[in-house]
Amino acid sequence: MKPGPRNLITDVAGLRVGNASDPDLKSGTTVLTADAPFVASVSVQGGAPGTRETDLLAPDKSAPGVDALVLSGGSAFGLGAAEGVMAALRAAGRGFAVFSARVPIVPAAILFDLLNGGAKDWDESPYPALGRAAFDVAGTEFQIGTAGAGTGAQTARFKGGLGSASVVLDSGATVGALVAVNPMGCAVTPSGKHFWAAPFEMDGEFGGLGPDPVPGFRPLPPSRKVEAMARQGNTTIGIVATDAALDKAQAQRLAVAAHDGLARALVPSHSPHDGDLVFAAATGARRLEDPASELLQLGHAGAVAMSRAIARALWEATPSDGDTLPTFRQSLGQ
Amino acid sequence: MKPGPRNLITDVAGLRVGNASDPDLKSGTTVLTADAPFVASVSVQGGAPGTRETDLLAPDKSAPGVDALVLSGGSAFGLGAAEGVMAALRAAGRGFAVFSARVPIVPAAILFDLLNGGAKDWDESPYPALGRAAFDVAGTEFQIGTAGAGTGAQTARFKGGLGSASVVLDSGATVGALVAVNPMGCAVTPSGKHFWAAPFEMDGEFGGLGPDPVPGFRPLPPSRKVEAMARQGNTTIGIVATDAALDKAQAQRLAVAAHDGLARALVPSHSPHDGDLVFAAATGARRLEDPASELLQLGHAGAVAMSRAIARALWEATPSDGDTLPTFRQSLGQ
Numbered sequence: 001m002k003p004g005p006r007n008l009i010t011d012v013a014g015l016r017v018g019n020a021s022d023p024d025l026k027s028g029t030t031v032l033t034a035d036a037p038f039v040a041s042v043s044v045q046g047g048a049p050g051t052r053e054t055d056l057l058a059p060d061k062s063a064p065g066v067d068a069l070v071l072s073g074g075s076a077f078g079l080g081a082a083e084g085v086m087a088a089l090r091a092a093g094r095g096f097a098v099f100s101a102r103v104p105i106v107p108a109a110i111l112f113d114l115l116n117g118g119a120k121d122w123d124e125s126p127y128p129a130l131g132r133a134a135f136d137v138a139g140t141e142f143q144i145g146t147a148g149a150g151t152g153a154q155t156a157r158f159k160g161g162l163g164s165a166s167v168v169l170d171s172g173a174t175v176g177a178l179v180a181v182n183p184m185g186c187a188v189t190p191s192g193k194h195f196w197a198a199p200f201e202m203d204g205e206f207g208g209l210g211p212d213p214v215p216g217f218r219p220l221p222p223s224r225k226v227e228a229m230a231r232q233g234n235t236t237i238g239i240v241a242t243d244a245a246l247d248k249a250q251a252q253r254l255a256v257a258a259h260d261g262l263a264r265a266l267v268p269s270h271s272p273h274d275g276d277l278v279f280a281a282a283t284g285a286r287r288l289e290d291p292a293s294e295l296l297q298l299g300h301a302g303a304v305a306m307s308r309a310i311a312r313a314l315w316e317a318t319p320s321d322g323d324t325l326p327t328f329r330q331s332l333g334q
Numbered sequence: 335m336k337p338g339p340r341n342l343i344t345d346v347a348g349l350r351v352g353n354a355s356d357p358d359l360k361s362g363t364t365v366l367t368a369d370a371p372f373v374a375s376v377s378v379q380g381g382a383p384g385t386r387e388t389d390l391l392a393p394d395k396s397a398p399g400v401d402a403l404v405l406s407g408g409s410a411f412g413l414g415a416a417e418g419v420m421a422a423l424r425a426a427g428r429g430f431a432v433f434s435a436r437v438p439i440v441p442a443a444i445l446f447d448l449l450n451g452g453a454k455d456w457d458e459s460p461y462p463a464l465g466r467a468a469f470d471v472a473g474t475e476f477q478i479g480t481a482g483a484g485t486g487a488q489t490a491r492f493k494g495g496l497g498s499a500s501v502v503l504d505s506g507a508t509v510g511a512l513v514a515v516n517p518m519g520c521a522v523t524p525s526g527k528h529f530w531a532a533p534f535e536m537d538g539e540f541g542g543l544g545p546d547p548v549p550g551f552r553p554l555p556p557s558r559k560v561e562a563m564a565r566q567g568n569t570t571i572g573i574v575a576t577d578a579a580l581d582k583a584q585a586q587r588l589a590v591a592a593h594d595g596l597a598r599a600l601v602p603s604h605s606p607h608d609g610d611l612v613f614a615a616a617t618g619a620r621r622l623e624d625p626a627s628e629l630l631q632l633g634h635a636g637a638v639a640m641s642r643a644i645a646r647a648l649w650e651a652t653p654s655d656g657d658t659l660p661t662f663r664q665s666l667g668q
Binding site: 001045047184189196198199200201202203204208210211212213214215216217218219220253256257259260263264267268269270271272273292295296299300303304 | 335379381518523530532533534535536537538542544545546547548549550551552553554587590591593594597598601602603604605606607626629630633634637638
């Protein structure tokens with residue numbers, strides 16, 4: 001296992017990611033798409049999800065593929081970002097064909113960033129336009145940190161953000177993760193100097209700070225986020241993607257496994273106040289030679305990539321005017 | 335947060351646990367029960383579960399409580415352990431009342447230990463008798479390590495076992511975990527000298543070995559278990575219990591949160607070849623003053639207790655004749 005050339009989810013060939021954000025709003029949207037529909041499923045494990053078009057991702061539901069996946073800030077208003085993405089897909093003649101009609105399939109998930117210091121006094125929802133803008137700039141290179149759906153994200157003690165990472169397996173398959181990190185919990189151990197994800201770091205991609213050497217259990221420090229706003233309103237939303245040819249049921253198992261990456265990188269996670277959710281996407285370019293063994297490896301890689309993507313989100317976050325929380329690197333004096 | 339007086343799930347007042355095992359069979363059964371029915375739910379996250387009476391644990395299903403929970407070796411044969419427990423409950427006049435009839439409600443989950451070197455050539459299933467024997471000895475003290483459902487359990491590199499741990503929260507609520515550890519993955523980091531669960535250890539309860547100091551990602555060593563038997567046939571099955579008054583939906587969220595304890599203590603976990611499952615049980619003695627906040631704390635405590643219980647299972651495992659894998663302490667030269 002090693003990172004792909006970009007260390008981004010777009011190391012999975014054919015995938016493109018676009019971000020759009022509004023610094024005054026302190027929010028934004030991230031869109032993952034491809035030139036052709038791709039297989040997708042989802043695992044919703046948090047207690048407070050906000051979603052759209054997730055029911056059709058169950059393995060027993062008929063939709064064979066999706067045209068894009070949306071991660072957005074804006075709480076339930078952010079689900080409107082899918083409108084903009086659907087409009088762009090419609091203009092391009094894309095979508096599920098029902099005779100001459102085309103219906104773009106765009107599952108979406110949101111995080112809560114309505115109390116993060118941004119200007120939330122809009123009259124018309126900004127999210128459809130953010131969704132369309134993110135779709136329009138989608139490419140193989142994109143910014144992580146304070147970008148897209150992670151623009152206004154926060155963790156318990158530090159600014160959150162958008163993260164991504166990738167893994168190339170010995171088999172040649174690629175697995176990538178993309179995540180907007182806005183949990184109740186913290187990505188950093190109680191000392192405030194080490195990432196929980198440290199045992200999975202590759203090539204110093206989030207500072208090479210190593211594991212926290214302090215032995216044994218320590219209580220979690222008070223949440224600055226809870227002090228600054230309400231306890232409600234968190235969520236880590238992500239996508240794990242691969243070039244392997246998975247069916248929807250296999251994609252769902254990949255999504256379940258990737259939740260382990262959340263659990264290891266964020267403490268606590270999957271709380272009643274988190275809407276933690278992972279989409280899985282499979283482009284289908286690589287046929288599985290040994291499905292039983294390879295799905296296990298893909299799941300492990302997905303969890304590892306997800307943990308790393310979460311730590312990278314915080315590591316790459318940058319300060320903005322009006323922030324209510326510092327970035328992790330600010331706290332280290334960097 | 336601190337461990338309860340026994341550091342066992344029976345620190346939750348009213349709960350009793352019993353083990354039964356057969357050393358030649360290299361298998362056994364563990365039963366958790368109480369003097370009165372208790373609220374229970376479940377979260378099944380592995381790809382290869384083996385279960386009985388789990389559907390009635392969904393929050394929308396009517397059954398208000400259960401009489402016992404069973405963890406057993408024996409793969410699907412081990413589900414028969416519930417027969418023995420039901421017989422004992424029936425003899426005691428226990429069970430869900432339908433007019434004059436009493437139906438004991440005994441959800442059960444199993445792990446695969448059919449290829450662990452034990453004598454599996456029985457003609458009549460030994461599990462109903464193991465279930466009844468475990469029920470009959472249930473008390474507040476019970477053995478962990480090579481005991482009960484963990485008797486024949488194995489991890490990727492070391493002997494598995496039965497583990498338990500408890501937490502007393504600042505609120506006074508108690509949370510306990512009980513787990514039979516038989517995963518595809520490993521509880522020990524690639525160096526073979528440190529538990530993944532180290533950041534959650536209390537009072538040197540699993541050797542005080544501390545976190546693995548090696549920075550960054552390392553590939554998982556080959557699985558001795560896969561070399562010794564098939565890839566299929568794993569599973570970590572556990573129970574998280576509390577004295578808090580949870581309804582079934584809240585208990586289900588506790589079970590989901592406790593899966594994070596599996597993810598942190600076992601790498602990989604929740605694979606297609608694991609039937610990873612956590613029951614949640616709530617005795618109801620303590621009313622929640624602030625449900626939104628307390629359920630979060632209970633879930634975090636449940637995850638912490640589950641990670642610790644997993645490491646304790648390996649730490650307390652003892653060698654037996656005919657073992658195909660060493661214990662972790664044997665590998666340390668202890």
